[in-house]
Structure formats: structure tokens, C-alpha cells
Amino acid sequence: MRLVVSVFWMVAGTAWALEENSVDNHYDEHFPPLHPNCTQSLTDLLLLRQEVLLKELKQAEQVSAGILREMLHILTDNKVSFTSREVSCPGNFKKIGNTCLYLAKETDLAWEAARVFCQDLGGDLAVFRDVNAFAEVLKYVKSSVAVKATTVWVGGRDHLVEGEWRWVSGEDMPRGTPFWGDYNYVREPAQGTAANCAALYGPDDFLIHDGGCEAKYKPLCQINLMNN
Template identity: 30%
Template sequence: MQWAAPLAVAVAALCFASVQAACPNGFTSIDDVSEGTSTCIRLVQSKSTWQGAKAMCEMFGASLAKLTGDFHQAAIEEIRKFPELTDEAFWIGGSDEKSEGSWYWLDDDPIPLGTPHWYPCNNQPNHGTDQNHLCLYTPDFFYHSLEQQRQIYSICQTDTI
């Protein structure tokens, strides 16, 4: 009977640990309330082009972030935890490079235009074929189209482990 209490504590600890989302080193677990899941993101504080950011995320075993639904807001809240990042823009994983005006995530899911994600005040996305890549732009972190050669930070995303 003396083993029953330690066994119960060990089982409870194991169950609790399995509920906690684990992320690879350098990534933070973010809850996607709309999906009821957790995903790991990394705020990459090294400026690069969109293609460079995509390659860097792949080097981490991740991809440029797909910020949909409430997960977009959760990522904004993560950025705002770091005051030094609130004046920066961040590449995320969308583009209309394949077909002008038709925006897609890297996994080929379509990106709906308009609110609540796109910046509403200057007709985003804009600038036609000059700006084919998706970013979160300061200070509001709505979606913005941007020219791919711009050097900005990025957000990588991967599944929990």
C-alpha cells in the first residue's frame, strides 16, 4: 500500500506533462483558441527577404507562419510582449506570386481578402506585381503586401512535439 501514493503522484505528473505543449528549442507555444490547439512559433530577429526568411524557417524545421483566425491575434500578443519588436514588420507565409490578386498560404490554402486580417485603410493588398509577399506590418500587425526584397523580421511556425 505504501507504493499507491507515489504511484498516484507519478501518474498525475505524467498526465499533466502530456497535456502541456512542447516546442522545439527557440520556439514558443501559442494557443489557437479558434482551433483548440497549440502551435509553436519563433519570432526571428534577423532581417531578411521573404525568400531568405522562408529558407531560415526551413532550416529550423519549420515554415513561415500561417496566421489565421484567432491565431493571428495570439501572434500579435506574443510580439507585443517585446516592446523592442513593436516597431518591426514580420514576414509570414503568404503570397500572390503564382497568380496576381489571388493570395495563398505556403500550403496552398487560400487567404481571404478584407477584414479582419488585412489592413483596411490603404486598400491592402496593394501595389500589384510589385508587392507579392505577406507580412505583419507595424504598428497594428494587420496583413500587408510587401516587395519580397525588403529586409524585415519573420515568424516561423511548427507543430508541437
């Protein structure tokens, strides 16, 4: 009996050894050991991938830079065309500073009618917010009319609250020198509720005087180029 058991174990051991040897052979066949050059190949692959990514990134940057250049050209071209655009005033209006002015020398109207007259031409009665603009207006008016007796309506009045003079644009009118003149040695405006409309008074070298709004004077119309 012992002999039979020993023989059995010998046969089983031999069979197991043969089987183990067979498994090792299959493993080596399907999973050969890494070649020494494999590590180098993997490094080369990673470097190649990095190189490709960098190349793609560089191409993307070049595209972005190209787009920015195009945008810059467009903006520059628009700026040039805008600044070089010829600004002209319509009809009888003359370009004075940043505005177009037109003194209707042949027309005498009450203040409200004079304002409508200017609005029908696409503008309004003239306003001037500072000394330089006032000087330009005076220069234009004096060059347009030879008669010192001429009086000209501009776009200011104090019809809502006596003494609170406002432009038709809603802003406060300037007061005092050099804008307002004198009448009988009294500084304008001085006529109270009887005079609620502003005029350039010819006999006082076209400085501003308050006048009765129903008086008929010549409209000084204005189109503001900054709003057009």
C-alpha cells in the same frame, strides 16, 4: 411309408422347436430388455452433457469479457498518457495555441531567405487560418518587439497569380478585416505585382500588408504541433 414321413416331420418339428428356444435364450443373453431406469439414465446423460456445454460456454464468455477488459485498460492508459503528454516547443519557439512560434528579432531577411531560415529550424513561415489564431499571433508579436516600426514576414504570397493570396500550406489566405490593414487609407493588399509577399506591418499595428519580397524583414517562424 406314411408312418416314416410322419415320424420324420415330428423329429424335424421337435428339433426346430428346440433350436428356436435356443436362439431366444441367446438373444436375451446378449440383448437384455431395457431396464425401466434406462430411460431416466439417458435423460440424465443428456442433461449432464447440456450442463457441461453451458459451463464451457460460460467459461468462454468469461475469457472474452476478460480480453475486452484488458483492451479497455490498454486504450484508457494510452488515452491518459497521450492527453497528459507534455507538449513542448523546441529551442526559442514559444507554444501559442496549437503551434510553436518564434520571431527572430535579430534577423532581417528577404521573404524567400526568411522562409529557408524557418525551414532550417524545422518549421516554416507562420500562417493563421482564423481570427483567433491571428489574435494569438498578434499578441505574441506585440509582446516580442517593442519597436512599432518592425515588420515581420509571414507565410503568404500571391506570386503565382496576382491577387490570389495563398498560405505556404496551399490554402487561401483570409481577406479583409480584421486581417489586412490600410495604407494611405487604401485597403491592403494594394501594391499589385510590385508586392507579392505578406508581412505584419508594425506601423499599422501589425495588420497584414503586401510587401516587395526582396525587402528584409524579421521572420516569424512556426512549427505546427498538430502535424508533429
